[in-house]
Amino acid sequence: MPGYISRVDHPYDRKIYANFEQTTGAFILVLKKQGWIINEEANPAIYERDERYDNNGSQNLLIITDIRKHLPHLTGMRLNVFIHAIGNTCDVEIRFSSGRNDRLAQGILDAVEEDVR
Numbered sequence: 001m002p003g004y005i006s007r008v009d010h011p012y013d014r015k016i017y018a019n020f021e022q023t024t025g026a027f028i029l030v031l032k033k034q035g036w037i038i039n040e041e042a043n044p045a046i047y048e049r050d051e052r053y054d055n056n057g058s059q060n061l062l063i064i065t066d067i068r069k070h071l072p073h074l075t076g077m078r079l080n081v082f083i084h085a086i087g088n089t090c091d092v093e094i095r096f097s098s099g100r101n102d103r104l105a106q107g108i109l110d111a112v113e114e115d116v117r
Contacts, residue, residue: 003039003064004047005080005095012094012105018116020059020085023092026115027063027081030108036079037066044082059085067097077101 016023031038044050044062063081078097083090092112094105 016090022116023090026112030111040064
């Protein structure tokens with residue numbers, strides 16, 4: 001499963017008060033603005049089991065990025081974004097492939113929240 005980061009690997013969670021389309025669009029825009037290349041958009045149920053994927057009216061998306069090699073102190077990092085939406089609320093999770101990066105994660109999440117306002 002190239003690019004998928006398992007749920008035990010350093011997640012960052014936040015609730016975004018916007019619908020699925022707004023949240024997804026904001027993540028794609030923010031990631032591209034910050035230099036990430038999106039490799040794949042997939043149904044997260046392909047990679048892991050979770051009750052949120054069980055046909056309960058929610059919308060779900062997994063965004064997998066390419067490895068970012070051009071960061072001077074964070075070479076070889078990839079990220080996954082999981083979006084789980086019901087109505088006008090999305091639970092989002094960011095996972096990094098190499099350790100924690102609070103500042104980067106918070107910057108992405110803050111930019112997404114700003115974009116959906």
